[in-house]
Amino acid sequence: MSKTERRTKQLTTALREGGVRITRQRAVLLDVLAMADDHPDAVELHRRAEQVVPGISLSTVYRTLTALEERGVILRHLFEGAPARFEHAEADHHDHMIDVDTGTVVEFTSEQIEKLQTELAAQHGYDIVHHRMELYVRKKPRTP
Numbered sequence: 376m377s378k379t380e381r382r383t384k385q386l387t388t389a390l391r392e393g394g395v396r397i398t399r400q401r402a403v404l405l406d407v408l409a410m411a412d413d414h415p416d417a418v419e420l421h422r423r424a425e426q427v428v429p430g431i432s433l434s435t436v437y438r439t440l441t442a443l444e445e446r447g448v449i450l451r452h453l454f455e456g457a458p459a460r461f462e463h464a465e466a467d468h469h470d471h472m473i474d475v476d477t478g479t480v481v482e483f484t485s486e487q488i489e490k491l492q493t494e495l496a497a498q499h500g501y502d503i504v505h506h507r508m509e510l511y512v513r514k515k516p517r518t519p
């Protein structure tokens with residue numbers, strides 16, 4: 376089973392368990408979500424789904440995303456200055472860089488940062504339960 380197929384199956388099961396009927400429109404949206412590796416927002420997901428099933432409404436997209444988020448199979452990111460963006464929840468832990476000019480989201484992981492965070496929390500007598508690290512970035516001007 377490919378990654379996309381596995382994700383689609385997971386999303387479909389989650390939606391069914393949430394008592395949501397899998398219409399053709401929703402099935403297409405789940406495919407679109409399973410294929411997305413770029414943190415699209417709801418409008419972008421709607422645009423992609425519409426290319427396959429014209430007529431899918433934006434409110435169907437919003438309601439489906441909310442149901443999936445409640446089941447814990449997708450993550451909603453509220454980056455500053457942008458509408459909520461979504462990604463499949465099965466990805467390994469990573470942090471995000473957000474290009475403030477283009478909205479491009481870059482994923483990164485750093486063992487050093489993870490270690491440093493753990494140490495910092497420990498210095499204050501805490502274990503980290505969860506963390507979110509966002510870097511807001513701008514491309515360096517190209518040197519001639």
Ligand SMILES: [Zn+2]
Binds near residue numbers: 414462471
């Ligand atoms: Zn991500």
